[in-house]
Amino acid sequence: PVSRPRKGPVRLPPDVSSEDFETAVKELQAAIGDENVEVNDKALVDGWYIEHPNTHDAFHIVDQEELVSSATVYPGSTEEVQATVRWANKFKIPLYPISIGRNLGYGGAAPRVPGGIVLDLGRRMHQIINIDADNASCVVEPGVTYFGLYEEIQNRKLPLWIDTPDIGGGSVLGNAIDRGVGYTPYGDHFGNRCGMELVLPNGELLRTGMGAMPGPNGSDNPTWQSFQHAFGPSIDGIFSQSNFGIVTKMGFHLMPETGHQSYCFTFPRDDDFEQIVDLIRPLAQKRILGNIPQLRHVIQEFNVTGKRKADFHNGSGPMTRDEIRTAASKMPLGDCSWAFYGTQYGPPESIASQLEVIKAEFTKIEGSRFFLPSDLPPEHYLHDRAKVCSGVPVLRELEWLNWVPNGAHLFFSPIAPTRGKDARTVHDVVVAAHKRHGFDLFPTLCVAGREIHYITNIIYDRSQPEMKARAVRLMREMIDECAAKGFGEYRTHLLFADQVASTYNWNNSALMRFNETIKDVLDPNGILAPGRNGIWPKRFRGKGWEL
Numbered sequence: 001p002v003s004r005p006r007k008g009p010v011r012l013p014p015d016v017s018s019e020d021f022e023t024a025v026k027e028l029q030a031a032i033g034d035e036n037v038e039v040n041d042k043a044l045v046d047g048w049y050i051e052h053p054n055t056h057d058a059f060h061i062v063d064q065e066e067l068v069s070s071a072t073v074y075p076g077s078t079e080e081v082q083a084t085v086r087w088a089n090k091f092k093i094p095l096y097p098i099s100i101g102r103n104l105g106y107g108g109a110a111p112r113v114p115g116g117i118v119l120d121l122g123r124r125m126h127q128i129i130n131i132d133a134d135n136a137s138c139v140v141e142p143g144v145t146y147f148g149l150y151e152e153i154q155n156r157k158l159p160l161w162i163d164t165p166d167i168g169g170g171s172v173l174g175n176a177i178d179r180g181v182g183y184t185p186y187g188d189h190f191g192n193r194c195g196m197e198l199v200l201p202n203g204e205l206l207r208t209g210m211g212a213m214p215g216p217n218g219s220d221n222p223t224w225q226s227f228q229h230a231f232g233p234s235i236d237g238i239f240s241q242s243n244f245g246i247v248t249k250m251g252f253h254l255m256p257e258t259g260h261q262s263y264c265f266t267f268p269r270d271d272d273f274e275q276i277v278d279l280i281r282p283l284a285q286k287r288i289l290g291n292i293p294q295l296r297h298v299i300q301e302f303n304v305t306g307k308r309k310a311d312f313h314n315g316s317g318p319m320t321r322d323e324i325r326t327a328a329s330k331m332p333l334g335d336c337s338w339a340f341y342g343t344q345y346g347p348p349e350s351i352a353s354q355l356e357v358i359k360a361e362f363t364k365i366e367g368s369r370f371f372l373p374s375d376l377p378p379e380h381y382l383h384d385r386a387k388v389c390s391g392v393p394v395l396r397e398l399e400w401l402n403w404v405p406n407g408a409h410l411f412f413s414p415i416a417p418t419r420g421k422d423a424r425t426v427h428d429v430v431v432a433a434h435k436r437h438g439f440d441l442f443p444t445l446c447v448a449g450r451e452i453h454y455i456t457n458i459i460y461d462r463s464q465p466e467m468k469a470r471a472v473r474l475m476r477e478m479i480d481e482c483a484a485k486g487f488g489e490y491r492t493h494l495l496f497a498d499q500v501a502s503t504y505n506w507n508n509s510a511l512m513r514f515n516e517t518i519k520d521v522l523d524p525n526g527i528l529a530p531g532r533n534g535i536w537p538k539r540f541r542g543k544g545w546e547l
């Protein structure tokens, strides 16, 4: 299943003949170099996280051929991005920009429109343009990964942290554009941006924030990474989770390094759930909790240690609660239901007093237990959590993929208010839907003071079309059932973007009509990432592309 011969020749972009495609490819090759335009006519190889494909979705939930590119283009500079965009307008070929393309679980590097061209920015545009130690900020190109930025800061011995997601191989810039999250106090990646440079769908270059004002003698504006806004409307937001521009540079604030202490609480009963959420809320609102903590069901203790489902369970159905309990009792945290992973920051005295306040709250739940990393064996996940929560990128969570053979995963990520009863409503929908479709349930809640990113990971076997179809049905039902109760997703896989976008339909879909208005003005030929986040340009809209 990982490498399959193609079902046909190259999947062409919509409404483009093979002659025109050949002409177009030659023209672009002449402009940016033969080797930088690669036609996708070879077998599709899923690879793995490190050697991920940039031709299709490595974690396919439909047939591989349904989300596949016609070619991949590797621009080496902003000018080459502009040249490629002008070329795409001439031939009306859709471009799908990626930075690294490890957006696995949300569509990977696949273009939403089959036959689109993947614009792989990261391969050649991966410079760290600046790290300003005094301002504690950086400017990066699309191909800079968390690992890359981390290593550079270590090499220069700067007292700065980065903020990494659970897995550190992605693009700093790409993850921020998709509004991903991390786990230091700077975990809101888009919120900690400062200044962007973009190529618009007509090829024009735009700088946002203070970068809109030229610096003296042609230099970058000296305030670009100091203040997020310019004069007038703040437009940065419309370039996140959209298809309005290609980001070629982006600035970020970096956290100065500080003391930190990660820890874990466990809670014995599944039904402690509401009380845990209600205890977290004031601690988070008062900023006593140092970061966005994770609340995980104990079943995840197995995933992060690379365990296989077959070690605990016979047959294809989900593990039973008793099986989870028996297996958990042999793990370091013991038999429990929920595990809370948090981190406190600052000097040791300050951390100690913060922990006293937090312990006083969580010990209100009978049977709760507190663990420091030193209480647990060196291979326990809490040690990896301590790294992530202090800005050190890791790959530990890839071990999830061992759960089933040919393992792949798909995220379901609704937002709930931080209130026990609302979290329970979402949780009940998710539990029932997983049961109906026979999937193990792996909820991780990233709990802030007012909202929860309720993230659950559906793990499936890519070689089983029946299981993939079931995962798709599970997603579709959860999206609809949550929306009926007022809960919507913060992000989703490419294939569910239309459905999720259609749930944000207040006042006759005023939001989508606004997005479409902007799209049609900026991108009249509809060349940039048609369909991304459910936004279709006029040329495609209402013509059967929406899923």
Ligand code: ADP
Pocket (backbone or CB within 6 Å): 097, 098, 099, 100, 101, 102, 103, 104, 108, 109, 121, 142, 169, 170, 171, 172, 173, 174, 175, 177, 178, 245, 246, 247, 248, 529, 532
């Ligand atoms: P990762 O950072 O995890 O490797 P990607 O590079 O795939 O992820 O980025 C996530 C998504 O964000 C992409 O699928 C794409 O839609 C969008 N994106 C990424 N980089 C850019 C960019 N430079 N300009 C515009 N959109 C981008």
